[in-house]
Amino acid sequence: MVVWQALDQGSTRRRTTVTQWICTANHGFATYAMEELRRLFNDVKFNQLAPNEIFRMEVPLEREEAMAMLQQKEPIFLRHIQPVERILPIEGNADDLQALSDLVRNSRLRCENRMTAVHLRRADNSPFLYTAGDTKAILDAVLSEVDCEPVVQSPELILSIYAGAQELYVGWGTPEEQLSDWPGGAVRFQREDGQISRAKFKLLEAERAFKLDFASFGEALDIGAAPGGWTQLLLERGLYVTSVDPAELHPSLKQYPRLTYWKKNASDVKFKAEAFDLLVCDMSWSPMQMSKLVLEGIGALANGATAIITVKLMHKKPLQTIRDVIAKLESAFVLVKAKQLFHNRDEITLYLVKR
Ligand SMILES: C[S@@+](CC[C@H](N)C(=O)[O-])C[C@H]1O[C@@H](n2cnc3c(N)ncnc32)[C@H](O)[C@@H]1O
Known part of the structure; x- marks a missing residue:
């Protein structure tokens, strides 16, 4: 089973836990989200994934500790955050879906009897071949196999996947933990007939x-x-x-x-x-x-x-x-x-x- 995989950079005397996260802000505002996160966490490190919008963060804290601090003082410009529990290399072929399916299959205890949504986002230059819809269709079938309930609306748990330039970043979290129940916090509403303004x-x-x-x-x-x-x-x-x-x-x-x-x-x-x-x-x-x-x-x-x-x-x-x-x-x-x-x-x- 995949459990929270902290990246240990330990010495024999003292082990430091580093947790990784994919953070998203509105386009052009990621620098302000980073500034807020720098004030929240000591020794935080960033790595840009999509210019001034999506970035990877490393925090020298356990997941729960970092989550608690985020909940207590939610950054204004941080629209969405997903923990990174597994990093999978992208092969650019069907093996990628196989690797994700295996990961879900091994996660029964995580999502059993919980309404679970699959959210996939792709960087523009990602070699990952599949759309969010295709990926969801495949992983929904695997979720059902392991007695999780695949849903679109109102999930209790979200499997978030960010397909980057070389790797898939995968993590689980509730909508509250991820600050949104929409992929990357991009809330979409249907435009209605007679709607006066956006x-x-x-x-x-x-x-x-x-x-x-x-x-x-x-x-x-x-x-x-x-x-x-x-x-x-x-x-x-x-x-x-x-x-x-x-x-x-x-x-x-x-x-x-x-x-x-x-x-x-x-x-x-x-x-x-x-x-x-x-x-x-x-x-x-x-x-x-x-x-x-x-x-x-x-x-x-x-x-x-x-x-x-x-x-x-x-x-x-x-x-x-x-x-x-x-x-x-x-x-x-x-x-x-x-x-x-x-x-x-x-x-x-x-x-x-x-x-
Ligand atoms: C962004 S628009 C508002 C859009 C509106 N919320 C909607 O849903 O259609 C801003 C509006 O603020 C109005 N405004 C600016 N200064 C104002 C003031 N001192 N008193 C009243 N309205 C003002 C402008 O005339 C403009 O129509």
Whole structure:
């Protein structure tokens, strides 16, 4: 059976355990993920696999210890992480699938009676011949042989495989441990008929990533709402929505009697005290100006209100920008989580609760 294979670099007196991981960030943001990981782990080493997106990490810690530290202080820019338990050389032929099948066959104790998903990602230059679909089809059959339940949705366990330029990196983990239940954390939503903007995916992803249920809120304020993707989602969830933007909302939203629309700059609108239990704000504006505006209107939020706010990363030092914005907003909010979501481009998303 394959068990967690730590790479021992021991001497006779003291053995050092090094664990390996495949880390993924949004394209262009891996350097910030590495910076966060360097702050978290001493003596961490990196090795780039896909430019500024995917990298291998070596940490001088046991798997459980490293996982616990990651869970406690999840890096904002780390979208996905998979442990590397086995490294298999790529032959570039059917032997690769055979080797993976043998590995799964030997892993019965790992996945027996657990809903297990197979996720394969391939580097552009990988000689591994098979698509994610082909690999999954073959390994699903082997999972069934050893009494594991192959699934696509809602897995309890994920077998993650990264096919690199020369080797397959293979590891098991729960979705929580891997920070996502999507391959590499690349969350895909189906585009719907009548969807107003791609921005809607950002709020959908935030709802999942932060384990929120927007339907449980009553009155939402959407600042920087146009063309209206976020407003549309909240209306579909049954909320009363007040949307503010000097730009036009999409005409299809007029059908909702639960929508109030102020075609104004947010600084020119005043609301009743404690009128909203949800604030969403996607202004794509200077982060400090955005924070100032949100704090000026804070009286309109009920105590304990939730806020989902995107922070545009306009400057060269995103981590500093984020620290400054959070410090400012923490005068009125408790930060629950800050995360760069898959659908965030040059921005991150904050999940806050009003004090
Ligand atoms: C990225 S778009 C928002 C997209 C929107 N979330 C959606 O789902 O369609 C940013 C919007 O913020 C608005 N905006 C920028 N500054 C604003 C302000 N001070 N008050 C209100 N809206 C503002 C812009 O007019 C723009 O429509």
